[in-house]
Structure formats: structure tokens, C-alpha cells
Amino acid sequence: MKDLTFDKSRVINFSDAVFSIAMTLLVLEVGIPSIKAISSNSTWVILQNRIPSFIGLVVSFLVTALYWVSHLRSMKYVTTVDAKLLWLNIFLLLFIVLMPFSTGFYVTGFNLVGPFVFYCFNLSAIGLFNFLLIRYIMKKEKSNPELTPHIKRWYLHTALNALIIWILAGVLAFILPSVARLIFILIFVIQFFINRNYKKSNKT
């Protein structure tokens, strides 16, 4: 059964479903206040207590969306889904599914190092399988003329960028906690240079 291939459209539909459900379940982490809490606190106080929850919801939603967009970008080059691609994708989805827990843990212990490190671990694991998936697609579809060395490099550097920064954030959390929480901004700065470099080398 080695030459077996799978129905690409089902694999994609299934992945989209897991992404969308995990992203929607994030809202359950923002606890609905009890009647008692509402009647003894102003709305303002209730919302202020939930600022970490809202930050967690927005950051996790957008970061997961970024990985979904990456999935959207890389899967379009896929001609056939073999067993390796299928299982790399399933492991990627396993860590997407973990996001509602990691976000809830991170948000509940918002000022502590441990939960933030676990959150970075989850994002690194997604980043790792995202990278492995893209590397495998690039190798598998190398005969596709659209996949020039420039484009391949852009894909791999973009995937490595997110992976390395989240690992770095997790490590830095032990030494420079406040820097660690903002270092993800570097993803966008580095991406800017990856894109500029790509355009330059594309012209020549």
C-alpha cells in the first residue's frame, strides 16, 4: 500500500475544520461572569479583569490564523497527498487543537513565567510541524516549475522565522521575561527583510 495517495480535498477540508473549531473554542477561555460578579462590580471592572483573556483570545486567534494562511499557501502546490504528508499534517493539527488549553493556561497565569513558556512551546511545536510540512512539500513537488529556488527559499525562511522566534521567546522568558513577551514583534520585522530580499533576488 506504499503507493497509496489520499483525497486532497478531504484532507484540506478536514484541516480547515480543525483550524476553525480550535480558533472558535478560544472564546470559551473568556469566562462569562456570574450574576453575582455582575451585580457587585461595574462592567468596567469586569472587562478590566478580562484584559489578559482578551489579549490571549486576539493573539492566539491571529497567530493560529497566520499558520492557517501558511497552510493555505503551501498546500496549493501539493499535487498528491501521500502518507507522510498526511501524518505531518495530522501532527500539525494535534498542536493546533492544544491551543485553547495553552491559551487558557497562559491567560490564567498571565504574569508568571511557566504558563508563558508552555504557550511558547505550543507555538514552537506548531511552527516545527509547519516547517517540516513545508520542507516536505518543497522536496516532493520539486518538479513544479513555479517552485523556483527563490520561492522555495522564501517559504522555508518564513517558516523558520516563526519557529525560531517562538523558541527564543520561550528561552528568554527565564532570563528577560518582559523582553520575551514582546519579541514576537521580531517575526514581522524579519519577515519584512525576507520579503525585501525575495523581491531583490527576483529582479536579478
Added chain:
Amino acid sequence: MKDLTFDKSRVINFSDAVFSIAMTLLVLEVGIPSIKAISSNSTWVILQNRIPSFIGLVVSFLVTALYWVSHLRSMKYVTTVDAKLLWLNIFLLLFIVLMPFSTGFYVTGFNLVGPFVFYCFNLSAIGLFNFLLIRYIMKKEKSNPELTPHIKRWYLHTALNALIIWILAGVLAFILPSVARLIFILIFVIQFFINRNYKKSNKT
């Protein structure tokens, strides 16, 4: 990567999934009574206590459905999905995902101003991204002959209608709370005039 476009059918499937999950999660806000509550209260009392929850479920379900129908209407003109359209859509979905929380908050503090204002804020945010999405589609697909100035105006006015009324409801809640809760009926009245005006100008 500026000229990159995305798989329209996946973007649509993903959006439909987020809409459907958020709309189904609304039911979790209607708390299932405990055995103790059931044995010491009549079914009638239990259901009466849940009237705000049922109102919240029905209103949020139908209002979200309205935005989904709007998505259904506007996306059919889209030929290619570029990065801007993709991210406007992702932000729209972020506020769709917030609906189960806003509904639960609004319903728990049913008679208070604050939770209702937060609910209006959520609906306004959906309305805003719905409006921005439609405006961008109208601009992007302007070469489509089906998109006559009349139709474009109908789309933009319809989107603005919902957006403005929900902002108004949120503001009025501080001054005239009971009016604020019924003002959403104006959406249907104004829509009636938008439709009539559209048909008139279509004849000439």
C-alpha cells in the same frame, strides 16, 4: 509575494465553519439546570428564568445569520482573494468568534447598561468589518459589469445601516436604555426604504 492570491473556496469554507461553530456554541450559554434546581422548581419557573438566555440565543443566532447571509451575497462577486481581503475576513471572523461571550455577558446582566453596551460594541465591530469587506470587494471587482452603481450603493447602504444602528444602540443605552434595546427594529425599517429606493432607481 505581493501578487499572491488565495484559494477562494477554502477561504469560504473556513468562514462558513467559523460562522456555524460560533452560532452553535451560543447554545452553551443557556445553562442546563442542575438536578437540585429541577426538583425544587417547576419546569415553568426554570424556563422563565431562562427567558433572557433564550432571547439572547435567538437574537444572536439570527443577527449572526444576517451577517452570514451578507457574506454569502458579497463573496459571490469575488474573483480572486488577495491578502487584504483575506485579513479583512479574518478580523470579521474574530468578532464573530467573540459573539458567544458577548451574548453570555449580555444575558447574565440582562437589565444592566454595561453588558448591553458591550454586546452592541461586538455587533458594531462585526458591522464595521462587514462594511470594510464589502467596500473593498466593490472597489476590487469594479470591472464586473453586474456591479452597477445601483447595486454597489445598495450593498454599501445595507452594510452601513446595520453598522450605524448598532453604534447608535450602544450610545443610546446610556441615555435612553429602553429605547436602545428596541432601536434595532429600525434596521428593518431603513432596509425597507433602501430596497424601495433601489427598485425605483433601477427602473429609471
Added chain:
Amino acid sequence: MKDLTFDKSRVINFSDAVFSIAMTLLVLEVGIPSIKAISSNSTWVILQNRIPSFIGLVVSFLVTALYWVSHLRSMKYVTTVDAKLLWLNIFLLLFIVLMPFSTGFYVTGFNLVGPFVFYCFNLSAIGLFNFLLIRYIMKKEKSNPELTPHIKRWYLHTALNALIIWILAGVLAFILPSVARLIFILIFVIQFFINRNYKKSNKT
């Protein structure tokens, strides 16, 4: 905008998503026992306490599946989705979404009349919109040669069968509670005669 039609495949995908989510959320109603409950009770006792929950899960899952199969059967005749069909479908889905609450309520008050009546009400409401949807499709697609008077009658009688029996179950619950809980078996008996009658009239 009266002549507007909607993307049938999106409407169907969205409906399938709502059905599948509501059916999967039913499992949340079967509460996971606490560590304390597990260590002080045998597995047998824990499972016995959950018999109403398991009955509720299985019955609701299968009954909702029956309505989904009905949706599968009737939507294949639909050529275009107009606004009326769209909104009949959205109201059908609203009551599908209510099922996890109704099931949880019914199961928690398993021996009481009230929660069972509410459960019957929910199933009757689904049955009503299922009937209205099918009746509208039969009328709208009357030019389809496949829709012979015999087939139309079969569809309408099948839809009416479920609707009437669930209303009957809800009413009987006040008078003959134990009969009311078993009367749903009549659905299958009556369906047997509807099918036999259909085959007979088909031959002549």
C-alpha cells in the same frame, strides 16, 4: 434584490456544519465524573447513573441524524436557493442548535413531565420547519419531472409523520406519561405504511 439567489453549495455546507456540531456537542451533556466520584463509586455505579445521559445522547443523535437525512433527501431537488428557502433553513438550524440544551434538560429531569415536554417541543419545532422546507421545495421545484405526485406525497407524509407524533408525545406526556415516551415508535410503524402505500401506488 427580489430575484437574488444564493450559492447552494455554501448553504448546504453551512447546514451540514451546524448539524454536525450540534450532534457532537451532545456529548458534553454526559458529564465526566470527578476524581472523587470515581474513587468512591464503582465504574458500574457511575455508568448506571449516566444511563439517562446515554439514552439522551443516542436518541438525540439518531433523531437529529434522521432530520439530516431528510435534509439530504429534499435538498437534492433544489435548483436555486432563494431568500425564503434560505430563511426556512436558518430557522430549522436554530432549533437544531437548541438540541444540546433540550437533551441536557430532558436527561437531568429524566422522570419528570416538564423537561420531556420541552424536549418534544424542540423536536416538533424541528419537524415543523422540516415540513415547511419540504413543502416549499415541492412547490418551488414542481416543474421537475422527477417530482411526481407520488413522490411529493411520500415526502410530505414522511415529514408530517414525525411532526405529528412529536406533538402528540408532548401532549400525551400530561395524561399518559409512560405511553408518551414510547409513542415515537409509531413513527417507524406509520413510515412502514407510508412506504408500502407509495410502492403500491407506484406500480399502478
Added chain:
Amino acid sequence: MKDLTFDKSRVINFSDAVFSIAMTLLVLEVGIPSIKAISSNSTWVILQNRIPSFIGLVVSFLVTALYWVSHLRSMKYVTTVDAKLLWLNIFLLLFIVLMPFSTGFYVTGFNLVGPFVFYCFNLSAIGLFNFLLIRYIMKKEKSNPELTPHIKRWYLHTALNALIIWILAGVLAFILPSVARLIFILIFVIQFFINRNYKKSNKT
């Protein structure tokens, strides 16, 4: 209505949706620690307490994914979906939906026999309907030239393998509990021989 067939793509979409939702809901079983627990315990202790939950999440996710892959493999031979196939599939999905409960139960009573047996029961039930579905597809599509006796045997042996091992695990749990928990490794060993035998007989 005996010759009725159903829309295959809808049945597949619906199945994919149920699989993906059940697999994502597994994360809800990993309880988010309370603020109190986080402030009085180190992250390490909190994560250690959740080791059974993580094992449960990963095992259930991957085992359910295996059944999904099996669904992917067998459904591609299906030309038309008749009522029997449809209902075998619905019963398969019913037991997929039960997985978040079984996993939560198993994980909460991680060292006890009862919850593990229930977990094995659930996996056996999935295995049974998976086997019945595959056997029915093999019989129904026997005219397909791709379905050689070798391939059919491979499918049926693969399905029987998982089914028998999970039943065995459930029975052994009463006698040799520690062996029972590791016996699922046999699935992969036996699969290795099934595959080798398939390749051998394919050559001759």
C-alpha cells in the same frame, strides 16, 4: 424509495466535520488550572498532574485520526451511497462523538480498571462499525476492478486487527492490567505482517 441514493460529497463532508469536531473537543478534557492552583503550585507540578490528560489527548487524537484515515481510504471506492452505507456511517460517527467522554473518563480514573475498559469498549465499537462499513463497501463495489482479492483482504484484515486488539485490551484489563495498556502496540506489529503478506502475495 428503496433505490434511493444519497449525495456522496455531503456524506463525506458531514463525516469529516464530526471527526474534526470530536477530535478538537478532546482538548476540553485537559482542564485549565484555576488561578489558585497556579499561584500555589509550580508550572511543573501543574503539568505533571495533567500527564494522564495529555496522554489521553494524544492517544485519542491519533487513534481517532487512524480511523479517519481508514475512512479516507475506504470511501474512495464508494460509487453511490445507499441507505445501509449511510446508517453504518452514522453509527460509526455516534461512537466517534462519544470519544471526548470516554477519554475524559479514562483520564480521570487513570489507574483504575473500569474507566480503561470503557475506553476500550468505545474504541472496539468504533472498530466494529469501521469493519462493518469496510466489509459492506467491499461487497457493494465488488465489480470495481481495482478491488482485487488481495486489496480486499488487506482492508478487512487491517480493520479486524484494530477491532480484535481493542476487544482484547478490554478483556485483558481484568486479568493483566499493565499488559492491557500496552497491548495496542500489537496493532502496529500485526499491521507490519499484514502489509508484508500483502506485498508478497501481490508479487506472485
